Amino acid sequence: MKNKLVLIDGNSIAYRAFFALPLLNNDKGVYTNAVYGFTTMLLKIIEEEKPTHMLVAFDAGKTTFRHKTFVEYKGGRQKTPPELSEQFHLIRELLDVFSVKRFELENYEADDIIGTLAKQVSNEEDWEVKVFSGDKDLLQLVSPKVTVALTRKGISNVDTYDEAFVSEKYGLTPTQIIDMKGLMGDPSDNIPGVPGVGEKTAIKLLKEFGSVEKVLESIDSVSGKKLKENLTENKEKALMSKELATIFCEVPLTITTEELALGEYDETKVVSLFRELDFQSLLDRFDSGEQVLDEEIEELEFTIARDITADMLTENSALVVEVLDENYHEADVLGLAIVNENGRYFISTEQALASDDFKAWAKSKEAKKAIFDAKRAVVALGWKGIELEGINFDLLIASYILDPSASSHEVADIANRKGKRTVALDESIYGKGAKRTIPATEVLAQHLVKKANTIFTLRQEVREELTDNKLKELFYDLEMPLSIILGKMEMTGVKVDIEQLQAMGKDLGEQLNKLEQEIHNLAGVKFNINSPKQLGEVLFEKLNLPVIKKTKTGASTSAEVLEKLADKHEIIPSILHYRQLGKLNSTYIEGLLKVVHNDTAKIHTMFNQALTQTGRLSSTEPNLQNIPIRLEEGRKIRKAFVPSNPGWIMFAADYSQIELRVLAHIANDENLIEAFNQGMDIHTRTAMDVFHVEADAVTDLMRRHAKAVNFGIVYGISDYGLSQSLGITRKEAGKFIDKYLESFPGVRDYMDNIVQEARENGYVTTLLHRRRFLPEITSRNFNLRSFAERTAMNTPIQGTAADIIKKAMVNISERIEQEGLEAKLLLQVHDELIFEAPEHELETLKKIVPEVMESAIELKVPLKVDYAFGSSWYDAK
Missing domain, CATH: 3.30.420.10 (Ribonuclease H-like superfamily/Ribonuclease H)
Structure with missing residues (x-):
């Protein structure tokens, strides 16, 4: 039987997965997007390739033997975002539960481990090798028995290179890929190459002369005065660059091919990890439904x-x-x-x-x-x-x-x-x-x-x-x-006006029809807007818009791609709006109508009380905490949520900036405390302190940046996270965070002190003594430790805010009973409480709800509650 060895470049695929997917996290706040992307690719490889043997190779450290040749090797790379670093231990855990061998070795890169194994196995009969990576360097490994699958943008699609495809793509042999890198260099690895030589010139030279060495021997025959000069002056750089780009295939491995055999994995462990990571869509794939009886537990008399x-x-x-x-x-x-x-x-x-x-x-x-x-x-x-x-x-x-x-x-x-x-x-x-x-x-x-x-x-x-x-x-x-x-x-x-929901659905349907006609007119042709294939043909063939990203079936028409094309043609905003309204209609209008209780004409959501580590409540079946409000059409959905009885009103009360107020109290920061006690707009005050300007000089952009870092600090935001949020460079974001911490030294001290406290106790607490244990806070693993440190900083703030609104719910329920009111508490949506009540109780609610909520706990700054009311949830906002 033929053996098939699949070798995966772990670091490369993890990076690709991280940047291809939006930042995801589970209910415990652990970032999971790279793990999720890596998992989907791993499952796809196992299912489609059916390997008999498998290994995922990782880089062991920042320094390799190549640094002896060139100290600045990979020197220009940006620091790995902590949101990604924290996920590597989970990727390793994932491989362990799937019984996939992983390996790394000090002084060598993953490429070298892969190259060594590929070479070893390809010399044996009845073996074939397939390598998965996002790095073109590995194309040099292609041989009659070795193919290399390179991820295109993202991770879901790959191009598989054999010798013929390498030749078709570059006009070179696989070994000449090394020479190409030697001539053109590689900025991502800080390999210098020859100035002025790009991929096109390098390929032309290699087609003519064959190798870096032959090019350098034949400089006189090279056309172009400037190119001759660059080659003459950079001979050593070219040779060194080729050496750096060459995968070392003689790594002293301590593993054998027999150890790479892909065996059966423990489904129980896989399911347990997927549950921990909240990978619900992947969990469904492992739902075998097998019944297992537990014989070990003694019978009881009853x-x-x-x-x-x-x-x-x-x-x-x-x-x-x-x-x-x-x-x-x-x-x-x-x-x-x-x-x-x-x-x-x-x-x-x-x-x-x-x-x-x-x-x-x-x-x-x-x-x-x-x-x-x-x-x-x-x-x-x-x-x-x-x-x-x-x-x-x-x-x-x-x-x-x-x-x-x-x-x-x-x-x-x-x-x-x-x-x-x-x-x-x-x-x-x-x-x-x-x-x-x-x-x-x-x-x-x-x-x-x-x-x-x-x-x-x-x-x-x-x-x-x-x-x-x-x-x-x-x-x-x-x-x-x-x-x-x-x-x-x-x-x-919560009572639902079914007719109003249906009317909204009808209205959305009419808007969708109108948008469809508008899109067809702009395209000059009728087509199925919901068909990626037909939409792609219209955008990229008929309208000649630039292709941003390709998939297996053609040019991508994802939301991410369309947003990048928004200013290229007036059809794009219409398509995006069409999709938004379509989702509103299917997910929320039609979705909500399906869960209205037949007997009560109400929606009865379920609140999860024992789920999140911060103590936050969540809502399911349906999730009423997540009704979209960015679009006016989304906000209007709340119009369908109405009081149960005629002559009643909806009353909504929410805490204003509760987490920042908790931060001011816990951090005991004088500047934050002063701002809240003076009733200042906290984002304007932050902008004043960070940018050293007076209030009237704070621009909208300054306030937006201040707001992002104010709320980001609560969640342990990094320079990478802030840069993504604001669309600025990581360097700019880092400087902004530094300025913020200089302006609010109490916050900086809190962040240092709470981490130390977590190390000493093994946990952190909220003001109401809720605990979150952080065993990884003393881990030798940097990624585990850094995640625990970030969690230590934000849990007391998020957890205390969650405790405060819970306490308010208990106190207001008691107060309503004491007052003999008919008012009922219906929903908790993050920092907001929603009530329904007879209209004649309105004045009482306006008095007691803010009073009870603002006195739920005593802080060094006042808790502030805003309220509104009306004939629907929409009107009470």
Whole structure:
């Protein structure tokens, strides 16, 4: 059988992936765009190439043997953006879980490792080699048994070079690629070459003379006086450049080809990593649905209830309400389990719904209940007409507070982390994906009882852990009451004017038709605007616009490409607008109409309380925190969100610049504190301090730059990140950050001190004592350590802002109850709270909402809340 070795230039592909994709990050704030791009390419290579052997080579360090020849080798390269550096350890972890060998060696480059292996293997029978890189230098390796795939712009498409294609493309043999580099040099590697010699001239010389050496021997025969002079004066540079460009194929490797065999990978580890990285689209590819039973956990004695008796409903019980579907608003309750000192019981859903005794116990505030995911249980039972109160412990919330970085807070995972094998993972019982099934009653009952028993036995240990870690108040005073409030908000839902949404859809449809006609008129031909192929033909063949980027199927018509062509033809802005409106219509108008509840005519989103490491809430199914507002047509979607009752209004209140106010307090920066206490526009004040001008001299551009760095500092922005945000060079961005830190020395000191604190404690905290653990803060790995340092700087700020609005939600809910108001809290959208209320309660809301929100916590600067109201969410903004 023929063996196929795939060799990947790790650094090159990682760089390509990073710059090809927008900055992405998971819910923990870890940048993932390079990892995602690398992963998609790796999967594509494995699927399409079907290699028997594989290796990814990396550069081991900045210095190689080439620096002895030329100290300035690669000297002109910009420093790797930290947003990319932080992802290399994840790429290595990715390769490990896929069982792909990786290798690096001090003093050598990845190219040299690849060249050495390619040469070794190509000398053996029944072997072929394919190299993947973004670097043309590797074309010199092409031979009868070695092909090189070069990524074009981006990473999704490659050109595969064999000897014939190299000849067709350059008119040279693969080994002459080295000579070409020797003559023309390579600015990316700081290889000088011969001044005045570009690719075209180098190829012409090599076609005539064959090699660098032959060119230099035949200078008298070279045409062109200036070219002769340059070649004469730069002979040594040309020879040195060729040497630098030559891949060294005699690296003393410590690995053998047998070790590169591509074996089976552990799908569990792959899925776990993808979950950690939030690669949902890739997770779907591994959803095999196989059911695995867990034989290791001991069986428990329990009772399957025939009748619900008093023994089952004594106080201090652990309760499990089993809902399998992610969307628990419309899901079936599979069954319930109760564990207390009297015994362990499984109760069917039908029994619970039919029992007045159970309903009374569930509603009783005196009957204390320990539970897992109180909100889910409250909502699931609430839709069945059963009120659930008296919850005094939630294992999910407790686990999340104690270890927010844990990838899973399932009951079994929590128990496993405590060293207890007491219950199987849900996946082991139900299976997953399309093959997910409900097991026989005995199996289901045993599983639910084990869950309840685990909660019952762990609760005291976890409570003590919360107390020992000074997290008791955060748990009992903030997160526990908030979970019940969120459950009520979800069940209340937000009323949707379906007719208005449909009218918006109709209006968007008319706008799209008008735009389509306009585009066709500008093109001079009718075509399918949504077809990349037809659009490409119109733009690049009929209208002769420049091709910016190519794909497998032709010229790219991506948004990125079209934005670069916006000033080349008036058709481009119309196409971009057409696409924006099309997405609004399909994703938001049609998407929202699909999730309106049939019985309530409301949308019942779900708030994720135990997800982000900063404590922020998120919204899903649908995500109402992400309705687009940049376009007026997007903002108008909020017009369809209206009060539940006639004569009611929508009321919105949001914190103004809460994270910057928290920064001023935590950093104790006198300039920031003074600006906020004087009620100044903070971005104008920042621009004044950084640019050393008076307020009236601050331009719009100065304020925009100041605003970008103000908010960027909160997220640990780098010179690269700021340069991308403002469209300036990294050097300019770096200077701006330096000026900012000079102007606000308290912020600079905070950034230094918080990193030191994280090193000493292993974690950082918010003002309300929420912790985020940072084990990588002392790592020897620079990339891991630098990410942890950035996280240490921004978590106390982001986390405190999240805690403040959560506290405001708890306090305002209590105040509404105290005042006897009918007003209801509907949504939390980042720093904003949305209410509905009878119009006659408006004056009360205008008084108590800002009062409660602004007094949620005491800072050295005032919290400021703005509010608005109207007949819809749109009017309340």
